Amino acid sequence: MKAPVTYQKATEKDIDYLLDLRIKTMVPHYAESNLPTDRETALQRILYRFDKASIIFLDGHPIGLLKVDRTDTNIDILQLQIDPDQQGKGLGKMILTDILDEASEQGKTASLSVLKTNKAQHLYTSLGFTIVDEDEHSYFMEFSSFENTDGTDNLC
Numbered sequence: 001m002k003a004p005v006t007y008q009k010a011t012e013k014d015i016d017y018l019l020d021l022r023i024k025t026m027v028p029h030y031a032e033s034n035l036p037t038d039r040e041t042a043l044q045r046i047l048y049r050f051d052k053a054s055i056i057f058l059d060g061h062p063i064g065l066l067k068v069d070r071t072d073t074n075i076d077i078l079q080l081q082i083d084p085d086q087q088g089k090g091l092g093k094m095i096l097t098d099i100l101d102e103a104s105e106q107g108k109t110a111s112l113s114v115l116k117t118n119k120a121q122h123l124y125t126s127l128g129f130t131i132v133d134e135d136e137h138s139y140f141m142e143f144s145s146f147e148n149t150d151g152t153d154n155l156c
Contacts (some may be wrong), residue, residue, distance in 0.1 A: 010053035025081040032117040077112040104145035112139045
């Protein structure tokens with residue numbers, strides 16, 4: 001049985017929660033990557049594509065953020081953050097699986113980027129994402145239901 005995860009469009013009232021969440025989930029990765037970790041930079045990242053942001057709730061309690069941009073051909077997972085207290089319970093995998101099922105049903109590609117210092121990249125490859133590009137700090141990954149069905153990944 002699936003956990004009762006629900007989504008609610010983020011509003012300005014959620015900024016403080018999202019700032020706290022971002023600091024807990026992303027600042028360690030940014031610090032390890034020698035990227036800015038100040039409050040203003042974190043706030044700018046929260047506000048990026050804020051119209052696509054939803055708060056993730058578990059049993060009526062906020063546990064994370066999902067920011068997704070859907071187009072005719074792609075589902076771009078802009079941000080997925082799960083509170084550290086809720087990590088390791090399969091929630092991220094469940095949320096991503098739902099998105100990948102949607103992409104497969106609609107014949108779309110799913111894409112995301114992940115910092116090279118973020119261990120979540122292993123979750124993404126286990127779900128079928130492959131690295132299609134990279135820069136100094138990030139991997140750019142895609143999932144396509146009609147490609148890479150042999151179970152391999154590109155991290156090796």
